[in-house]
Amino acid sequence: MKSSLDRNYFKKQAEELVAKMTIEEKISQLVYTAPAIPRLGIPAYNWWNEALHGVARAGTATVFPQAIGMAASFNTGLMLQVASAISDEARANYNQYRKYGETQQYQGLNFWSPNINLFRDPRWGRGHETYGEDPYLTSRMAISFVKGLQGDGKYRKVDATLKHFAVHSGPEKIRAGFNAEPTPQDLRDTYLRAFHYVLKQADPSAFMGAYNRLLGEPCCGSPRLIEQTLRRKWGFEGYYVSDCGAICNMDSAHHVTSNRVESAALGLNSGCDLNCGSGYASLEAAYKEGLVSEETITKSCVRLFTARYALGMFADDCEYDRIPYDTVCSDENRAINREMAQESMVLLKNDGILPLSNRADLKIAVIGPNADAVNVLLGNYAGTMDRYTTLLRGIQEAAAGRVYYQKGCNISNPNPSPDDGENPRSAQMVAKLADVVILCMGLNPKIEGEDGDAGDKTTLEMPASQWDLYTKIKETGKPIVYVNVSGSALNLSDMKENCAAVLQCFYPGAEGGHALADLLFGAVSPSGRLPVTFYRSLDDVPPFADYSMEGRTYRYFKGEPVYPFGYGLTYNPVREEWLDEQTVLLTNEGKTEQKWTVLRYTERKGVRELCAFEKVLLAPGESRKVTVRDDEWAADTFDSAYFG
């Protein structure tokens, strides 16, 4: 699936157009709120658009599982379908907006997704935006996502943007002025690896620079990172956009420049073409003071208009102009969403209670603050869906017997609010009445998220309010199916010991409830695998601000996790017989069809790491030989090209 996009063709058009602009006009186009230039027939354009797991902030759109959950699917083919559905909806929106002359924020065709930073520390609030802790898994999921967004036509379907380049991964509180200092080895083998591989495999239109400094240079003002590494060594031809406010941070937080004019000059001279924020409002002053040349301004402007031409914005033969609005939240996209949600959930323990036998006399108690909550379907950077199926609702719709519900406690406030139905005693009561308890606990996007919104976690334990309820439910002696809803690892050791089953379901999207019920009642067998290590305690990992990978993630962690990276149970036993290093004979020894991910690890520089995987669908009883290799990944050592 190679794009037939001819960048030089569009670049030539861009050069001709930009050549007609005054210097002021060119400068005006380098900010995310690019104004119209009526005399040249250029409409206004707003470059700020989001689509992390569905078109976001643009009114109603399908909300797919949060990125971390999609990573757990290990299903690159399904990820491609998801991303194609997202770009369909994005184009449908754009077409409709354009019909009415709209050019506002969140109505454009370039998207500031995906987030492919490594989820190197379980505390990181934005970790759930990523594809987890492994560079290879991250790369594969991102390649599919970028390809699905960008399409393979004459024009770009929509632009994908790899972010945050580079190394960025918390702590949130100090992100604006933080200097990340990874070792050369970690920079190459961990922090830069996915960016490089995805660039080579999927040709993303854009990169977004991170807030932090990297080895002393701010990532939106680093000639070494942007010009030397990304453009010259790696061959990137697209445009580079600053994270929002990152140019201003250079003087206000990093203190590497002494004023805003210098910051703007540093950004543009370093190769940062487009500014989200207000920093490039000082570009004209920088130009007048001789700090930036017209040539540099022209170069960035051409890059941005190359992208706009490539998106078909000035063409009348763009194949995507015909995508109708009815694509948005279509039944087809809902079906893809449900399938992705099923595969995003990871079965961590099962004493045999699952799948539940869906008998009319089976009494089920669904309990917990995440059972009927909508915001845990979403995660952050989410759209608004026209129909949500909460975990509770999905179980109610599927269950043949009586379903009791009690919220039981607040997600984090230790004082239950009776007005909001929070009553631990009532919860214990229905647990006693039931044959099985489905306990829906964990976190939500108000507890873990971006700075200013939720921030980082400070513990791997669930909030105390939930521990109290959990303890009360355990006291009933009823079998518990523990459904952990979170975008990151929590300490599940008590649940591993005391619950009948444990299911990690991340933030599963608008169809989350249907997907959960599909798994609980066995309509579908679980097939997800953990994209991150589930540690026992923060005592087991290094300090958050330490960017050394030593002791972090499954590749470098020396301790015993509660559940390791790659872990995930199924209802059907699948036998793996390796015939040689890259060939495995799989046999589904169960009675229903089973999706199965084969993971192949390799030893590289003394570290065991994932180097290939394949997910296949096996009929009951089916045996199949599967080749598990990725030669391009193996070849992508980029030893001399990697940095600087």
Added chain:
Amino acid sequence: MKSSLDRNYFKKQAEELVAKMTIEEKISQLVYTAPAIPRLGIPAYNWWNEALHGVARAGTATVFPQAIGMAASFNTGLMLQVASAISDEARANYNQYRKYGETQQYQGLNFWSPNINLFRDPRWGRGHETYGEDPYLTSRMAISFVKGLQGDGKYRKVDATLKHFAVHSGPEKIRAGFNAEPTPQDLRDTYLRAFHYVLKQADPSAFMGAYNRLLGEPCCGSPRLIEQTLRRKWGFEGYYVSDCGAICNMDSAHHVTSNRVESAALGLNSGCDLNCGSGYASLEAAYKEGLVSEETITKSCVRLFTARYALGMFADDCEYDRIPYDTVCSDENRAINREMAQESMVLLKNDGILPLSNRADLKIAVIGPNADAVNVLLGNYAGTMDRYTTLLRGIQEAAAGRVYYQKGCNISNPNPSPDDGENPRSAQMVAKLADVVILCMGLNPKIEGEDGDAGDKTTLEMPASQWDLYTKIKETGKPIVYVNVSGSALNLSDMKENCAAVLQCFYPGAEGGHALADLLFGAVSPSGRLPVTFYRSLDDVPPFADYSMEGRTYRYFKGEPVYPFGYGLTYNPVREEWLDEQTVLLTNEGKTEQKWTVLRYTERKGVRELCAFEKVLLAPGESRKVTVRDDEWAADTFDSAYFG
């Protein structure tokens, strides 16, 4: 439906039990958190329980339409079913709690409902807790509600409490220290009338005293109101409870006493048996200082234990002990709820667009901040339901064709939040794509409610954020079905002029979306009528704190309302031929069955007022003679008995 309850039988048991108590033990029982007296076998009991429109704050329970919406049904038979369902759920909860030895707040059998204050001013934040602005409608709805709660068995099923006695109806901000000064005529003909009639017709177990003073005396410390009027003149034999904190307010807000001890003494000596709040913590001191007698303490204590005996709390033959927990949120209660929700909605305008023809090619745009909101299903003093059907969801489930959804704007914040899907342009866009727009706007319980929670309204206009969206949608020229979600009157004059249909749906309960869809697509024809006047402007009504009825409610308002009290359209034309003053021949001239409320007004002291109504179900084409009279109401002049 007369209760077979023998109050004297229970009173005798109470007297015997109370006789065994020490003075300290008796005093301890006069607060809402009554402690156990183990030596006498008395368990602890918490008197604070709520059930305004469903068991509230006790975990999960069926949430029926808010009281104001149930009043709009004018259906006393259905109200009886609703209240019976509520008391079933209350008993089911209680039985289950008791099994586990629970005696906490919101787990008891006496309920501080209904609120039968008159909704005399459209600003009052708590107005949606009431049955509207008419004393007769209020009385009839309350009689059914009380009977449904209390049952007609040997024991009380649960206790109902009439509140807030008396006159109480805002402003919220000054309620704790306010002195209401109605004219003698308004006191009799408006403020006290429903309390008296419901007492006579339904024998409620309890009254709750209001926060305000009435003609100078605090309502929880008024010998004239409680002893002279309620007990002696009206013959009330039950118990009287203070609103929460009202005893303390006597010294802290009303300044009619100089300290807490005096307040406690004034309350008890006035006949207020039970204290919600901390005021009666000073009763022991008042007794020691000789401010209250043991006889008075004993009398109140006996009243409270009479109630507990009557509720069967100390018996082993109570018929309600067998109500199983599965009653809570049963399918049967859900069906009653849906029917009440259908009848609680009032069709105010219909140019013929309704019912919508449910064709597969009909494109519907559902737009507005109340379309997919759960809190507008609830109103205040609500429980937590196990399954909510939002207005949007109900329409989606019922529609054969495509349903577009956009939230469009915030309920009140003028800045739309894209993160929450608030995008006016997207809303306008789907309106343009649709054949019909269903616009769900209005208020929510965070905008109108109790002091400390939401407070009073200051305008009859919808929030400016919604006006902007409304204007944008009108600009599309598409036919609009305007669904006004509010617990009180708003100025709907623009919608009356410019929308194709206008539907008032109050806060319609957990089944609200199903009910709305039932009406929109014509599965059921609307049959609700307005329980309050819909004014054009606050300029048309007197100042809020003025308790004169002059110029207020349909009985005294001289202006032209946008929609009058009692107004409500149907899909089927029904002909009313009055054969004499009390007999009407009804003919359903339409093609589907139609519920129809006949209203009979009378002129009394120069004022036209409702004096009887009947709601009947008419088959298509059916003619039926109906008698519309209420002799007991007509006889209930209580001229000399009314006060003081």
